[in-house]
Amino acid sequence: NAGVTQTPKFRVLKTGQSMTLLCAQDMNHEYMYWYRQDPGMGLRLIHYSVGEGTTAKGEVPDGYNVSRLKKQNFLLGLESAAPSQTSVYFCASTLKGLQHGGELFFGEGSRLTVL
Amino acid sequence: GQQLNQSPQSMFIQEGEDVSMNCTSSSIFNTWLWYKQDPGEGPVLLIALYKAGELTSNGRLTAQFGITRKDSFLNISASIPSDVGIYFCAGHRGGATNKLIFGTGTLLAVQP
Numbered sequence: 001n002a003g004v005t006q007t008p009k010f011r012v013l014k015t016g017q018s019m020t021l022l023c024a025q026d027m028n029h030e031y032m033y034w035y036r037q038d039p040g041m042g043l044r045l046i047h048y049s050v051g052e053g054t055t056a057k058g059e060v061p062d063g064y065n066v067s068r069l070k071k072q073n074f075l076l077g078l079e080s081a082a083p084s085q086t087s088v089y090f091c092a093s094t095l096k097g098l099q100h101g102g103e104l105f106f107g108e109g110s111r112l113t114v115l
Numbered sequence: 116g117q118q119l120n121q122s123p124q125s126m127f128i129q130e131g132e133d134v135s136m137n138c139t140s141s142s143i144f145n146t147w148l149w150y151k152q153d154p155g156e157g158p159v160l161l162i163a164l165y166k167a168g169e170l171t172s173n174g175r176l177t178a179q180f181g182i183t184r185k186d187s188f189l190n191i192s193a194s195i196p197s198d199v200g201i202y203f204c205a206g207h208r209g210g211a212t213n214k215l216i217f218g219t220g221t222l223l224a225v226q227p
Contacts, residue, residue, distance in 0.1 A: 004157070031213065042118055042203060042217035043158070050213060058214065090157050098213050101146065101165065106157025 002026050006091050006107035013081045013114045021076040021110050023091030031094045031102065032074035033058070034066060036087040037109070043090065049074055050097065081114045088112075121204055121218035129226050134191040136221045138204030144216075145209030147180050147187035152201040152220075161202075162189070194225050 004025045013019055023032065030051050035043040035058075045058030049068040063085060065077045074093075078085060089110045094102035121138045128134060138147070146165055150158035162173050164180035164187060171178055175192045187204055204218040 035217075040124075040219055042121075042219045043205075043215075044118075044217070045214055048213055056213075092157070098146075098207050098215055099210060101163070103160050103163070104158075104215070106159070108155070108157050 004091055004093055004105050004107035006089070006110045008110060009108065010111050011113070013078075013112065015082060015114060017081050018077070018079050019081065019112075020078075021089055021091075021112075023074045023076070023093075023107060024072055025074075025091075025093040025105070026072065027093065027095065027105065028071070029093035029095050029105070030071070031097055032068065033092045033094075033104070034064070034074065034076045035090045035092065036060065037090060038087050046076065046089075078112075081112075083114045086112060086114045119204055119206055119216055119218035121221055123221060124219070125222040125224070127224045127226070128194055130195060132194050134194055134198075134223060135188065136202060137186060137188045138206075138218045139186040140206060140216075141185070143184040143208070144206035145184070146207035147178070148205040148207070148215070149176075149178050149187070149189050150203045150205060152203065154200065158203055191223075194223075196225050196227050199223060199225050 033048040034046040047066040052071040055066045091107040092104040096102040149161045152158040162178040169180040177190045179188045201220045205215045
């Protein structure tokens, strides 16, 4: 079972370059999330989506954009990468919203380094 | 943004020992969750708690939802090498919010 799949798994960028992280889930989940994980900081929510065609800002949205054109995919974009965006990025999805006790299923993570 | 205070930050124990870790907050949560993250993987849900005072077990793991709703505890009994990883607590405030607040994590190392 694929579950939540993130691509790419690793990427090195130069400052100012752009890139897109792709998250795909095959569980027909409505809700999808992008988190970043930094040492000693736990997981912080960047953006999330409650359904196809909708997105919302999380805790640390600056410098990122997202799109949810198809229910199974949630894209995270960096328009002009900065060293502060060096992190491990996790995508997660859930069938029902967190307010209804939905369980988050995470991808394996994408490690991004910005030089 | 707010984060939950998790302690200890790291633990180095011998196989067979019991482990306790906790998570505290200055505000109330309606749901407490405990996740484990293996090296190179994403977090996986271990236990979910929905009621103040609730005590829930999952094999050798037991978690409690603090009576004040501002804290939660996770215990692992008779640790084994595969318990190695980072353990995260997470809280949900209830209502319509779709956001979880995560703790800073506890790194557990188990020596065989």
